[in-house]
Amino acid sequence: MAVATQPALATQTAHSMTVRGLKPFYGKRLAVQAMDLDVRPNQILALIGPSGCGKSTVLRCLNRMHELIPYAHAEGLVKLDDINIYAPGIDPALVRRKIGMVFQLPIALRTRNIYENVAVGLRLGGIKNKAELDARVEKALRDANLWDEVKDKLHLSGMALSGGQQQRLSIARTIAVEPDIILFDEPCSALDPISTLRIEELLLSLRQRYTIVIVTHNMQQAARISDRTAVFMVEKTDDVPIGVLIEEGPTEQIFSTPKDPRTEDYISGRVG
Amino acid sequence: MADAKAVPRITASSRWARQTRHGDVFFWLLTLFFALVIIGLVVVVGVVTYNGSAEARAAYGWSFLWGTDWNPIETELYPVSFGAWPAIRGTLLSSLIALILAAPTGVAIGIFLSELCPLRLRQPLGFMVELLAAIPSVIYGLWGVAVFANWFNNWVANPIANTAGQFVPWLSGPIAVSRGLAITGTILAIMILPTVSAITRDVLQAVPNHQREAMFSLGATRWEVIWGAVVPYARAGIVGGIMLGLGRALGETMAATMLVGNSTRIEQSIFMPATTAAALIASELPNSVSLIHESSLIALALALFGITLLLNVIARYLVWQTARGPAGEKV
Numbered sequence: 332m333a334v335a336t337q338p339a340l341a342t343q344t345a346h347s348m349t350v351r352g353l354k355p356f357y358g359k360r361l362a363v364q365a366m367d368l369d370v371r372p373n374q375i376l377a378l379i380g381p382s383g384c385g386k387s388t389v390l391r392c393l394n395r396m397h398e399l400i401p402y403a404h405a406e407g408l409v410k411l412d413d414i415n416i417y418a419p420g421i422d423p424a425l426v427r428r429k430i431g432m433v434f435q436l437p438i439a440l441r442t443r444n445i446y447e448n449v450a451v452g453l454r455l456g457g458i459k460n461k462a463e464l465d466a467r468v469e470k471a472l473r474d475a476n477l478w479d480e481v482k483d484k485l486h487l488s489g490m491a492l493s494g495g496q497q498q499r500l501s502i503a504r505t506i507a508v509e510p511d512i513i514l515f516d517e518p519c520s521a522l523d524p525i526s527t528l529r530i531e532e533l534l535l536s537l538r539q540r541y542t543i544v545i546v547t548h549n550m551q552q553a554a555r556i557s558d559r560t561a562v563f564m565v566e567k568t569d570d571v572p573i574g575v576l577i578e579e580g581p582t583e584q585i586f587s588t589p590k591d592p593r594t595e596d597y598i599s600g601r602v603g
Numbered sequence: 604m605a606d607a608k609a610v611p612r613i614t615a616s617s618r619w620a621r622q623t624r625h626g627d628v629f630f631w632l633l634t635l636f637f638a639l640v641i642i643g644l645v646v647v648v649g650v651v652t653y654n655g656s657a658e659a660r661a662a663y664g665w666s667f668l669w670g671t672d673w674n675p676i677e678t679e680l681y682p683v684s685f686g687a688w689p690a691i692r693g694t695l696l697s698s699l700i701a702l703i704l705a706a707p708t709g710v711a712i713g714i715f716l717s718e719l720c721p722l723r724l725r726q727p728l729g730f731m732v733e734l735l736a737a738i739p740s741v742i743y744g745l746w747g748v749a750v751f752a753n754w755f756n757n758w759v760a761n762p763i764a765n766t767a768g769q770f771v772p773w774l775s776g777p778i779a780v781s782r783g784l785a786i787t788g789t790i791l792a793i794m795i796l797p798t799v800s801a802i803t804r805d806v807l808q809a810v811p812n813h814q815r816e817a818m819f820s821l822g823a824t825r826w827e828v829i830w831g832a833v834v835p836y837a838r839a840g841i842v843g844g845i846m847l848g849l850g851r852a853l854g855e856t857m858a859a860t861m862l863v864g865n866s867t868r869i870e871q872s873i874f875m876p877a878t879t880a881a882a883l884i885a886s887e888l889p890n891s892v893s894l895i896h897e898s899s900l901i902a903l904a905l906a907l908f909g910i911t912l913l914l915n916v917i918a919r920y921l922v923w924q925t926a927r928g929p930a931g932e933k934v
Contacts, residue, residue, distance in 0.1 A: 399819055401722050428822025438817040442835035451831065452821035501817070508821060 345372030346412055346511035346542050348393060348430075353407035355388045355397055362388050363574035365407065368561060370512065375534060375543045377553035377582065380563030381597065385574025386546045389563075390514050393544060394430035395423040411511060428456065431510035435517040437497030439489025446485040448500055452508040471507035475499045476533055495526025502533065506541070513537065515545040519552065531556050550598055553582065560585040562594045648908065656902035658895050659685060667902055673867035675887065675896045685899035687906050689867045693784060693877040694907065697859065698852040700788025700873070705795045705852075706845045712796070713803025713841075718829050729804065736797035744861030747790040752781030752862075760785060760874045768872075778874040782864030785873045790858050795848030802844025806837040839922045846918035853911050856881040880907040 348370035355362045363385035370376050370393075378386040391397040392405045395416060409416050416426045440448050449468045458464055468485075472478040477499040481492070489500055498518060505513060515534070519527040534543060534556050547553050553560050561579040565572050578591045589595045659667060663685065670686015677683045716729055760778045768775035810833050818828040834841070864876020865886055884900050884907075891897040 394820065396816065396820060399816070424819075424822045424824050426822075427820055432816075432820035434813060434816060434820075436813050438813045440814060440817060440832055442832070442838075451818070455821055455823050455827055455831075504817070504821065 347372045348412075348512060348542070348544075349408070349410040350393070351408040351410075353389065353392055353405060353409060355385065355392050355405045356403060357400070358402040360571070361573060363563070363576070364566075366576040368576065368579060370542060370544055371559065372542050373538060373540075374558040375538050375545060375556055377557035377560045378544065378546045378563065379548075379550060379553050379560060379597075380574075381565060382548075383572055383574070384563035384565045386561075386563045387516055388574070389576075390516055390544060390546045391432075393512070393514055394427050394432055396427065396432060398423070428452075428508060429510055430512045430514060431505035431508065432514045432516065433498070433501050433505050433518050435520055437494050437521065438501050439492065439497045441488070441490060443489065444486050445481050445489050445492070445500065448489045449503045449507050452504055456508060467507055468503075471503040474506055474537070475503035476529065477503055493526075495522050495529060498522060498526065498530060499533065502530075502537075506537065510541070512542045512544065515543065515547075517546050517548060520548055527552070550586075554586050557582045562589075562591070562597065564593055564597070649905075652901055652905040652908060656898050656905050658898035659902035662895060663899075663902075667899070668906060671869060673883075675892050683893070683895070685895065685902075687880070687899075687903050689869050690878050690880040690883045690903055691906060691910070692869065693863060694853055694879040694881070694910070696873065696877070697784050697788040697791055697863065697879055698849060700785060701791035701795055701852040702845070702849055704789060704792035705799055705848055708792075709796050709799025709845070709848065710803050710841060712800035713807060713844075714829060714834070716800065716804040717807035718833065719825070729801070732797050732800050732804075734797075735793075736801070740794065740855060740857040741861075743790055743794055744858035747786065747858060747862045748781060751790065752786055755786050755789065756781065759789075764872075764874060772871050773873055775872050776874065777872070779864060779876050782862060782876045783872075783874045784863065784877045787859050787863040787877075787879070788873075790862055791852040791855055794855065794858065795851050798848040798851060799844050802847065803837075803841050806840030806844065807833060809840070810836045842918065842922050846915065846921075849914060849918075850911055853914070854881055854907070855879075856885045860885050880904070880910075 348368075350366065350368040350370075352365045352367065353363070354365050366389070368376075368389075378390060380386050388397060393409060395405075398404050405417065407417070411426070411429060415421070416430075440451060443451060446468055449471050450464050453464055453467055458467070469478060469482075472481060477496060480496060481500075484491070489497060492500060498521075502518075519530050522530065531552065534545065537543060545553075545557065559580065560582045562577050562585065564575050564577050566575050567573070578585065578589060578594050580590075585594060586598055589598070663670060667685065667687050668691065669688050670684065671688045672681065672684040672686050673689055674681045674684050712732065716725060716732070720728060756778060760783075761776075763774055764776040764778055814832045814836055815828050818832045823831060859879045860882040863879055863882050865878050865882060866876035867878055867883070868876075870877060880903050884904055888897065888900050891900060
């Protein structure tokens with residue numbers, strides 16, 4: 332389909348993103364102060380910070396999901412490899428196919444069975460061949476560590492799975508289309524500890540093939556799995572809260588010797 | 604807990620006792636009474652129409668339903684005879700025409716209002732659609748007779764009769780001036796449009812946003828999101844809305860009486876006058892000429908009651924079927 336022939340977003344082995352001067356808006360209100368960020372290939376970048384600091388908003392700007400909210404838009408430069416995804420003429424649907432997203436709530440598409448929940452993205456991409464669909468659905472489910480649990484009930488509704496299984500189903504759906512980058516928006520905050528552990532293991536194994544950005548409330552999770560961490564804070568100017576990126580660096584350094592005192596307050600539990 | 608003394612002392616006996624028994628029981632009885640009134644009304648309507656139609660049922664039995672002659676007055680050519688088929692056929696056909704026209708249009712309007720409409724337009728447009736439902740049916744009938752009929756004849760009935768009508772008998776001429784099944788069905792379609800579109804909009808808006816976002820995040824276009832996730836999710840409710848509209852079309856009396864032509868002859872063409880059960884009852888019951896005439900009209904009412912009941916059961920079944928979704932779902 333169009334994806335393959337589009338030279339602008341041609342496939343490479345490892346993918347990176349560059350953010351320069353990104354300003355997400357809700358209506359006229361600036362949600363996060365202009366910020367720069369680098370997403371390095373085959374690494375996990377964690378975005379952490381207290382509620383309302385705009386970390387999810389920033390994440391949703393990375394694959395143009397932000398603008399789906401009524402009256403929301405973003406300004407600035409966001410590049411996937413060397414393509415500005417906000418350049419005029421770029422199809423946001425194509426961007427989202429290259430930069431997948433997994434949400435906080437596990438989402439089983441209600442009217443589709445387990446197989447179709449994974450195949451839906453492939454079908455959107457124009458794949459009709461049954462054998463190819465079968466192979467890629469199985470591979471995605473295996474990569475999401477879900478295959479053994481669902482291989483005998485692929486025709487059942489995804490709603491019949493547990494929350495943790497549904498989240499792995501969501502991940503399988505996202506990786507089935509083999510995106511360049513995967514964004515995770517608090518993927519474990521609705522899950523129990525054991526399911527969380529399984530998702531974290533999965534993230535670490537996915538890192539070998541994908542570049543990952545994850546928003547998390549859970550600082551231990553960021554410390555456990557991420558290579559780099561970006562810390563956001565809420566500042567108030569004239570009583571209007573606004574998110575600010577205060578610090579970004581290797582996760583070890585952020586958690587041991589943060590440069591900004593607010594980071595230290597936050598990770599030691601004094602703020603947020 | 605502003606005042607510590609106001610808190611009742613907890614004793615062994617009072618500790619687990621319920622505090623607000625009487626209100627609960629009273630409210631329960633009150634709502635139960637109202638619920639029973641509904642059942643009672645259905646039973647009363649059933650019993651009254653059943654008893655009132657005794658003569659007709661005794662005279663014709665089940666064949667009343669497919670009898671094609673409706674002659675209240677004896678003439679040299681035709682004896683007195685009552686058969687419901689012209690009215691039942693007219694009812695079903697005019698409602699079918701209304702359904703064919705209103706279901707796709709109404710669903711499309713609902714999709715637009717819920718999924719595509721700019722936010723600032725959504726409120727006023729939705730209000731207008733609901734306003735359409737508030738127009739009394741006599742006004743639809745009047746507008747149909749005085750304004751729409753002429754336009755319909757010139758731009759719909761004649762062109763169809765002159766083209767497709769040459770090959771398909773039930774679309775053929777001659778075309779009655781401003782009366783007929785087709786124009787009745789079209790006006791009924793306009794009347795049930797707000798029902799279908801308002802319910803479609805409401806059930807689509809009730810679809811959780813994460814179903815849309817999951818599709819968007821896979822690179823789906825808005826069209827693919829709507830048809831791949833949103834509409835399938837809401838299909839049970841959409842079918843319900845269409846069936847509610849159909850129920851209104853089946854029972855609509857005033858506009859049908861004014862537009863259908865009130866002819867109990869069965870004509871092949873849908874552009875010719877016909878009658879519907881509701882129209883026939885409304886126009887003949889006040890001046891029925893004999894006991895058997897009145898009884899037959901009441902039997903017709905019973906038949907209409909049965910048809911709407913049957914269609915509602917079928918609709919329930921359809922909704923239940925589609926609501927189940929893929930096997931294994933916990934509903």
